[in-house]
Amino acid sequence: MKPNIHVKDKVAIVGAGLTLFRRRMLETSRELAWEAAREALESANLELKDIDCIVIGSAPDAFDGVHLKGEYLADGSGAISKPMVRVYVGGGTGVMVPIAAWWHVASGLCRTVLAVAEEKMSPAHPHPQGVFAYIWDPVVERPLGPNLLWIFALEMRRYMHVCGASKEDIAIVSVKNKANALNHPCAQAAAKITVEDVLNSEVLVWPVHRLDVSPVSDGAAALILAREDIARKVTDTPIWVEGIGWTLDTTHWYNRELAYPRYVEYAARMAYKMAGIERPWKEIDIAEPYDPFDYKELHHIEGLMLAPRCQAWRLAREGYFDRTGELPTSPSGGLLGVGNPIAAAGVMKVAEIFWQLRYEAGERQVKKPVHYGVAQAWGDLMQVGTVVVLSN
Amino acid sequence: MARRIYDKEHVKAPGTPLSSKEMYQLPGTIEYTPVAKYRFTTGQALSKFLEELKRGRIAGRKCNNCGRVYVPPRMYCEFCYKPTSEWIYLEGTGTVVTAVVSYIGTARERLEKPEIIGIVKLDIDNKEPQGYDFPGLFHRFCNVSEDDVKTGKIIGARVRPRWKLEEERKGDITDIECFEPIEG
Numbered sequence A: 001m002k003p004n005i006h007v008k009d010k011v012a013i014v015g016a017g018l019t020l021f022r023r024r025m026l027e028t029s030r031e032l033a034w035e036a037a038r039e040a041l042e043s044a045n046l047e048l049k050d051i052d053c054i055v056i057g058s059a060p061d062a063f064d065g066v067h068l069k070g071e072y073l074a075d076g077s078g079a080i081s082k083p084m085v086r087v088y089v090g091g092g093t094g095v096m097v098p099i100a101a102w103w104h105v106a107s108g109l110c111r112t113v114l115a116v117a118e119e120k121m122s123p124a125h126p127h128p129q130g131v132f133a134y135i136w137d138p139v140v141e142r143p144l145g146p147n148l149l150w151i152f153a154l155e156m157r158r159y160m161h162v163c164g165a166s167k168e169d170i171a172i173v174s175v176k177n178k179a180n181a182l183n184h185p186c187a188q189a190a191a192k193i194t195v196e197d198v199l200n201s202e203v204l205v206w207p208v209h210r211l212d213v214s215p216v217s218d219g220a221a222a223l224i225l226a227r228e229d230i231a232r233k234v235t236d237t238p239i240w241v242e243g244i245g246w247t248l249d250t251t252h253w254y255n256r257e258l259a260y261p262r263y264v265e266y267a268a269r270m271a272y273k274m275a276g277i278e279r280p281w282k283e284i285d286i287a288e289p290y291d292p293f294d295y296k297e298l299h300h301i302e303g304l305m306l307a308p309r310c311q312a313w314r315l316a317r318e319g320y321f322d323r324t325g326e327l328p329t330s331p332s333g334g335l336l337g338v339g340n341p342i343a344a345a346g347v348m349k350v351a352e353i354f355w356q357l358r359y360e361a362g363e364r365q366v367k368k369p370v371h372y373g374v375a376q377a378w379g380d381l382m383q384v385g386t387v388v389v390l391s392n
Numbered sequence B: 001m002a003r004r005i006y007d008k009e010h011v012k013a014p015g016t017p018l019s020s021k022e023m024y025q026l027p028g029t030i031e032y033t034p035v036a037k038y039r040f041t042t043g044q045a046l047s048k049f050l051e052e053l054k055r056g057r058i059a060g061r062k063c064n065n066c067g068r069v070y071v072p073p074r075m076y077c078e079f080c081y082k083p084t085s086e087w088i089y090l091e092g093t094g095t096v097v098t099a100v101v102s103y104i105g106t107a108r109e110r111l112e113k114p115e116i117i118g119i120v121k122l123d124i125d126n127k128e129p130q131g132y133d134f135p136g137l138f139h140r141f142c143n144v145s146e147d148d149v150k151t152g153k154i155i156g157a158r159v160r161p162r163w164k165l166e167e168e169r170k171g172d173i174t175d176i177e178c179f180e181p182i183e184g
Ligand SMILES: [Zn+2]
Pocket: B063, B064, B065, B066, B067, B068, B077, B078, B079, B080, B081
């Protein structure tokens, strides 16, 4: 299939950096942004003077407790006196950051972009879940006193019903991702656990137990994107951005079928078309589907067309998505294992595909040869899909 | 150019983790509670919807271009991007699409008594609508056991709204106390 888009300049990722992901960090939001950005610059042997433009991503302002969060993060993100923009599509923000960075470079506007994502969820205390109250419709939803987990539980229950998956089948993803994270330098929730541990953990909103859910985190992540000529100068192993895609569905989440994320499929189709990928289930070697909950990884594997509908849980049982499997998913450890500082978690997933395609993931490196990888994030009221396809 | 391996053995990631105790004992941490009160207008479509709830009716908007029925109502069709055409009134009977048992409240506090919540796909002309999108509400359920949720018995069950007494209705979504199974 021929790509469907005229791109002025080919774009590569040439550097990546992360802070630790932890429940509470001493560093302020802007200090976290600075630490991740500095790591990314160092990894590419670049300095801020080599960077033309800045893209920042961060999820709701209410977590950090500071409005104008993009502007607040500007100095720590290296944006002073440079063109800077903040992008925001809820939990989908993390993968939207490299998407926005891509169009800055692909359009010919900037030669290099420093893309920074940050989230500090610990200020909202004793638990940031209360802050999620403000995402609900004020008229028809908030009067019912919803908790954020309700919507995930409702979707998970629907997926189980339509696809015939059991709690055990879904818990396999949590076990896999937490184990994958054991070799991740930033991981907050890496662990060797069993399916029984997941089933025996505290029930929050049945069918969701505590170990079905990723933790609350502070953390930051950054990427460097560059035009082809610069990319080839700074590294022998640029990782090409082959395709990008994103779409939104309505916030009226209870007015549509929740068993399948149509918006993720549309975003994936957009990215695959640009990348010239016709059969993603065969052509994609490695994937980082968004996994704030274990069932979400399965849901997104299907939306990304890496497995037929309702088959992802069966394949997961066979080890198909393990690090040693046919199509390793979340080899980083994902949000379930590395942690979930919302926007930074999406960038962490893109960074993992970057390291895997460079064969730099060390102990986490998948066993098979890899050429094409996909990273995806999801967000808001079951409605945002953001997708990036990379190659080496 | 040297390869940089990014794993636990080769990388020490930056940042200073704190325990809960350490965080609260740090000098100079700032406690702040935002004060922000809002009064939301309910708009063209929802103001009428809420008024009709007070009368014990569920009002929807129909798009005569594509045939979609919207509950909660919208004045525009999301798909045709044209004004919706007319008000219609639904019985309120419907089919359970999904349901869960919540043991926690809004701020993750444990509830004394778990709540059952779910989505109801509402009937149009006494029939279950088909397709990816449908008129429906998200609400509490009554007369449904935790077991009905866990075994899946409740999914696909027929339900109807249990209305509050007329004098107790305020014109909000809780004028419907809950949805409950239709016996038989
Ligand atoms: Zn229409």
